[in-house]
Amino acid sequence: xxxxxISFKVNGEQQEMLVxxxxxxxxxxxxxxxxxxxxxxxxxxNCGACTVMIDGRTACSCLVLAGEADGREVITVEGLAxxxxxxALQDAFIKEGGLQCGFxxxxxxxxxxxxxxxxxxxxxxxxxxxxxGNLCRCTGYDKIVRSIQDAAxxxxxxxxx
Amino acid sequence: MPAFEFAAPGTLQEALKxxxxxxxxxxxxxxxxxxxxxxxxxxxxxxxxxVKRIPELQRLEMTADGLHIGAARCCTxxxxxxxxxxxxxxxxxxxxLVGSVQIQNRAAVGGNVCNAAPSADTTPxxxxxxxxxxxxxxxxxxxxxxxxxxxxxxxxxxQKGEILxxxxxPVPPANSASAYLRFIPRNEMDIAVAGVGSYLEIDPGTNxxxxxxxxxxxxxxxxxxxxxxxxxxxxxxxTEDQVTMAAEAAAQAASPITDVRGSxxxxxELVKVLTRRTLAICQERIAGVHRKGPGH
Numbered sequence: 180x181x182x183x184x185i186s187f188k189v190n191g192e193q194q195e196m197l198v199x200x201x202x203x204x205x206x207x208x209x210x211x212x213x214x215x216x217x218x219x220x221x222x223x224x225n226c227g228a229c230t231v232m233i234d235g236r237t238a239c240s241c242l243v244l245a246g247e248a249d250g251r252e253v254i255t256v257e258g259l260a261x262x263x264x265x266x267a268l269q270d271a272f273i274k275e276g277g278l279q280c281g282f283x284x285x286x287x288x289x290x291x292x293x294x295x296x297x298x299x300x301x302x303x304x305x306x307x308x309x310x311x312g313n314l315c316r317c318t319g320y321d322k323i324v325r326s327i328q329d330a331a332x333x334x335x336x337x338x339x340x
Numbered sequence: 341m342p343a344f345e346f347a348a349p350g351t352l353q354e355a356l357k358x359x360x361x362x363x364x365x366x367x368x369x370x371x372x373x374x375x376x377x378x379x380x381x382x383x384x385x386x387x388x389x390x391v392k393r394i395p396e397l398q399r400l401e402m403t404a405d406g407l408h409i410g411a412a413r414c415c416t417x418x419x420x421x422x423x424x425x426x427x428x429x430x431x432x433x434x435x436x437l438v439g440s441v442q443i444q445n446r447a448a449v450g451g452n453v454c455n456a457a458p459s460a461d462t463t464p465x466x467x468x469x470x471x472x473x474x475x476x477x478x479x480x481x482x483x484x485x486x487x488x489x490x491x492x493x494x495x496x497x498x499q500k501g502e503i504l505x506x507x508x509x510p511v512p513p514a515n516s517a518s519a520y521l522r523f524i525p526r527n528e529m530d531i532a533v534a535g536v537g538s539y540l541e542i543d544p545g546t547n548x549x550x551x552x553x554x555x556x557x558x559x560x561x562x563x564x565x566x567x568x569x570x571x572x573x574x575x576x577x578x579t580e581d582q583v584t585m586a587a588e589a590a591a592q593a594a595s596p597i598t599d600v601r602g603s604x605x606x607x608x609e610l611v612k613v614l615t616r617r618t619l620a621i622c623q624e625r626i627a628g629v630h631r632k633g634p635g636h
Contacts, residue, residue, distance in 0.1 A: 180343045200346035200388070203375070223376045224443055225529070236416070236445040242375045243446070244368070246346040247390055290441065311528040312440020 185249040189214070190258025198245040205229045205240040207248070208255060216256035216285045220314070227313035230286035231255050237293045239312075256285035259292060267337070268292055268330040277326030279317030286313045291327045299338070300331055341379045348390040352397075352476065352505070358389045360478045360501045367391050367503050369412040370446035372439065373455045396505055397450070402427070406511050411450025411504040415462070416441075418449050428509060429625060430465035430518035430537045430618075437461045437522060440529055450504050453489065456496050456562065463563040464537030465520045468553035469509040477501040483508075490562035515550075516541035517625030519618040522557065523610050532558040533602040534610035536590065538618035542578060542626055549573045554586070554615060559594035559607050566593035569615065578623065587615040 182197040189212065198207055208214045208231070220228035222241050229240045232254040259266050268291055271277065278284045287310060294301060294309040301309070306327050307320070315323060344366075349355040359365050363386030368374050371390075377383040391397050392412045399410035402423045409418060418424055419435040431449075438447055438461050452462045453473070463486075471486040478501060486507070491497055498504070512518075522535035535557030541550040552573035554566040569589035576582055596607035 180345055183346055199343075201341045201343050201378075203341075222379065224372055224439065227440065227442060230442055233445075237442045238446050239372070239442045242372050242443075244346060244371065244375065244388070244390070246348055247368075247371065247392070249348065293441075308528060309441055312442045 183246055185245055187248045187250060188252040190254060200244070200246060202245040203241055204231070204233075204238075204243040204245055204248050204253070207245040208240060208253075214255050214257050218282055218285060220282070224312075225314070226283070227286040227290065227310075228283055230289045230313060232289055232293055235293070235296070237290050237312075254289070256288055259288060266292070266330075267333045268295065268327070271326040271330035271333065272323075275322055275326040275329055277318065277323045283313055283315045283317075287315070287323055291330070295327070295331055295334065299335060301327075303328070341375075342381060342384065344378070344385045345387045346390070347387060348393050350393045352394050355389060355391060355394055355503070356476065356478045356501070358387060359503055361387065363387060365389060367411075367454065369397075369448035369451035369454075370414060370443075372443050372447040373451065373457075391503065399506055402511065404511075405508065407509040409449055409507045409509070411454070411506055412448045413450065415444035415447050415449060415452075418462075419444065427512050428465070428469055428518065430468060430520040430539065431462065431509075434461040434465045434520040434522075434535075434537070437520075437528075450507060453486070453507065454496060454498070454504055456490050456492075456494050458493055458560060458562055459531045459535070459558040460563060461520070461522060461532060461535060461557060464535055464555035464557045465518065466507060466509065467555035467563060467565055468518055468537045468539035469512065470553070472508045474505045474508060475502050476505045477503070481505075487565055493561050512539075513541060515544050515626055517622045518553075519621035519625065521614045521618050521621075523614060531601065534558050534594075534596070534607045534614060536611060536614035536618050538615065538622050540573075540578070540619065540622040540626065542623075547577045549576060549578050549582075552586070554590050554593075554618075556590065556594055556611055558601075559596040559611055561595075564593060566590040566611075566615075568593060573619075578619075583616055583619050586619065587612040590615040 218228035220226035224239045366385035397410040397412035415435040425432040518539040520537040522532035524530035539553035552570040569586040572586040591608040591612045596604045
């Protein structure tokens with residue numbers, strides 16, 4: 180199959196490359212660009228470990244073809260921190276212990292980042308609904324929900340000051 | 341994944357040329373079904389055509405002849421659209437139930453239709469709103485009532501070279517409302533054991549039902565209308581007894597299978613309950629009770 184050219188932004192940097200037409204965005208990020216923060220879990224859209232943002236909206240990168248990303252802006256977990264400074268959400272996951280094995284964490288961070296951008300003060304129910312597409316087999320979710328609540332509170336306090 | 345070629349045309353004309361070509365050409369809207377099916381070889385493709393860049397397939401607007409939903413427009417956009425929420429509550433509700441946020445951000449309502457799963461959540465909502473499918477190919481354009489669109493599990497009447505361009509839903513009159521409910525054993529991220537969409541149009545003076553529509557998901561080889569149940573309601577006052585009889589008739593219209601999600605008998609019972617509940621929500625909505633508006 181003939182390779183196809185794509186041009187897209189990943190974590191703020193413009194990228195030009197040739198990809199196989201049947202590559203997923205996940206394969207492109209991990210195997211081609213070595214951005215291995217994004218994980219492959221179920222490969223069919225159930226687990227959310229591969230969640231990235233495309234033009235500001237979350238997507239399972241295992242269910243996106245590389246060609247679909249042409250002209251788009253992709254943010255992965257590597258693109259959340261600003262020059263090595265963790266975001267309030269990342270800090271909250273560390274402080275609240277919102278992870279154990281860590282495999283699902285990049286997906287949760289992307290989903291929660293998108294949620295807090297849309298809704299800076301979500302209820303517990305809204306948080307649980309918005310991360311329902313991210314599976315965690317270690318924590319039982321409570322610590323993840325607390326981490327997101329903590330981040331929302333810190334970000335709210337900061338915005339108010 | 342078995343190898344295929346990829347194209348992402350920016351115009352409808354260019355796209356139709358691709359679909360008229362040799363081999364198996366498959367449309368990709370959100371990709372949330374089709375990419376998984378390609379990976380697991382449940383569907384095959386020589387060429388995958390991303391239809392998201394075609395302006396006609398991204399349309400979402402109400403005109404005099406109804407609501408136009410471009411086939412590639414994603415569930416998130418449909419779920420949050422104020423016009424959809426106001427006039428097509430069942431559709432707003434069901435678009436917010438498909439998979440997770442990640443899935444809704446990609447998956448298209450038109451894709452949900454073309455994938456033709458018996459459990460497709462958005463389809464009952466489209467059926468009760470008398471949706472028409474606008475199908476295009478290089479040979480021209482035809483409109484198909486959505487009731488005639490499905491031919492079996494995963495099968496539609498689309499011919500080689502044809503794609504779904506958009507869905508058109510007529511503007512509902514005053515004193516009407518719709519609702520969709522499904523049953524799943526958890527809160528989210530599951531496939532309906534059974535789903536029911538109901539639409540009611542009531543004469544405010546007499547409380548007579550002018551028009552009723554009831555459609556079922558996950559209880560037949562395709563999404564189906566429960567026409568006998570609709571006929572029970574139409575032309576009569578909306579009483580408790582009528583609702584009970586309609587619920588019984590809706591359960592009779594179901595021809596479910598027994599599988600891991602539930603037995604056939606259980607599913608029929610669910611249809612009964614969900615029919616009663618959706619009809620009650622329609623009544624509340626017509627009466628202006630907003631307590632049960634489509635949630636987030």
